[in-house]
Amino acid sequence: DTGVSQDPRHKITKRGQNVTFRCDPISEHNRLYWYRQTLGQGPEFLTYFQNEAQLEKSRLLSDRFSAERPKGSFSTLEIQRTEQGDSAMYLCASRRTGGPSTDTQYFGPGTRLTVL
Amino acid sequence: DQQVKQNSPSLSVQEGRISILNCDYTNSMFDYFLWYKKYPAEGPTFLISISSIKDKNEDGRFTVFLNKSAKHLSLHIVPSQPGDSAVYFCAAPLLQGAQKLVFGQGTRLTINP
Numbered sequence: 001d002t003g004v005s006q007d008p009r010h011k012i013t014k015r016g017q018n019v020t021f022r023c024d025p026i027s028e029h030n031r032l033y034w035y036r037q038t039l040g041q042g043p044e045f046l047t048y049f050q051n052e053a054q055l056e057k058s059r060l061l062s063d064r065f066s067a068e069r070p071k072g073s074f075s076t077l078e079i080q081r082t083e084q085g086d087s088a089m090y091l092c093a094s095r096r097t098g099g100p101s102t103d104t105q106y107f108g109p110g111t112r113l114t115v116l
Numbered sequence: 117d118q119q120v121k122q123n124s125p126s127l128s129v130q131e132g133r134i135s136i137l138n139c140d141y142t143n144s145m146f147d148y149f150l151w152y153k154k155y156p157a158e159g160p161t162f163l164i165s166i167s168s169i170k171d172k173n174e175d176g177r178f179t180v181f182l183n184k185s186a187k188h189l190s191l192h193i194v195p196s197q198p199g200d201s202a203v204y205f206c207a208a209p210l211l212q213g214a215q216k217l218v219f220g221q222g223t224r225l226t227i228n229p
Contacts (some may be wrong), residue, residue, distance in 0.1 A: 004159075033216060040125075042205050042219025043160065056214040091159050093217075103148050103209055105217055107159035 002027060004108035006092050012114045013082055020078045021111045025094030032075050033105060034067060035091040036060065043091055049075060050097070082115045089113075119143045122206055122220035130228055135193040137223050139206030142187065146208040150217070151180060151191050154203045163204075164191070196227045 005024045013019050025032050030051050035043035046065070048056045051072035061067075064082075069075040079086055089112050093105040121140045129135045139149075147168040152160035166173040166180045166189065173180050179192045193200055206220040 006159075009157075031214075033214070035217075040221065042120075042207070042221050043217070044219070045214070045216040048214035048216060056216070093159075103215070104150060104162050104165060105209075106162060107152070110157075110159045112157065 004092055004094055004106055006090075006108040006111050008111055009109060010112045010114075012116065014116050015082060015084060017082055018078065018080045019082060019113065020076055021090055021092075021113075022074060022076050023092030023108060024074045025092070026106060027073075029094035029096050029106075030072065031095045031097055031105075032069055033093040033095075034075070034077050035093065035107075037089040037091060037110075038087075046077075046090075079113075082113075084115045087113055087115045118221075119146075119218050120206055120208055120220040122204075122223050124223050125221070126224040126226070128226045128228060129196050131198060132195045135191075135196045135200065135225055135227070137191040137193075137204050137206075137225065139189045139191075139220055140187060141189075141206075141208060143208070143210075143218075144187065145211055147211065148209055149180070149182065149189055150207045150209075151178075152205045152207060152219075153200075154205060154222070160205060193225075196225075198227050198229060201225060201227045 032049045034046040037043040049069040089110045092108045095105045150165045151163040154160045203222045207217040209215040
């Protein structure tokens with residue numbers, strides 16, 4: 001079963017440090033999404049790629065956040081100068097482009113970030 | 117603006133009985149809805165979906181009902197099992213652009229033996 005994978009699963013860092021997360025989507029999926037989930041809330045959209053192009057970014061994504069998907073396969077999400085408010089679960093999801101039957105986004109296991 | 121709302125943060129149900137999780141939405145443009153199940157420290161797992169052209173979709177123990185006039189959907193789990201204990205999220209994709217998912221706040225379901 002080649003689902004969405006994310007690495008690392010957990011990251012503890014000190015405030016001010018930079019962190020990078022990786023997402024490997026399902027291989028035939030050309031759409032890739034990043035979401036963030038905090039305690040007691042549902043996941044919130046951060047950004048979206050279609051193939052290698054980053055087509056949409058949420059206003060939640062401050063200048064300290066950058067995401068890439070250089071070859072249209074895996075994606076990275078970097079947070080510079082981390083703050084305690086960045087502590088959250090970062091989720092990656094992927095899906096194919098197509099009709100209603102492919103509207104399902106499949107999520108990875110997430111990366112839990114703790115900023116001390 | 118909370119376009120998808122789950123007003124019950126938690127629900128406790130006896131094993132073997134029916135669990136009913138509710139979700140309301142405000143955006144009349146939504147035409148597809150999904151339920152995800154999430155265990156602690158894991159990502160959401162797709163459970164079941166429904167298109168707005170239907171009012172019911174069934175998959176084993178799970179049934180989702182959609183009432184478009186009330187902008188309300190519900191997930192029924194029958195019979196409830198201990199492994200169903202998790203947080204359940206209702207979600208809908210926006211039609212334009214990224215078709216990103218808009219999630220409710222989630223309902224924590226606990227199945228008691």
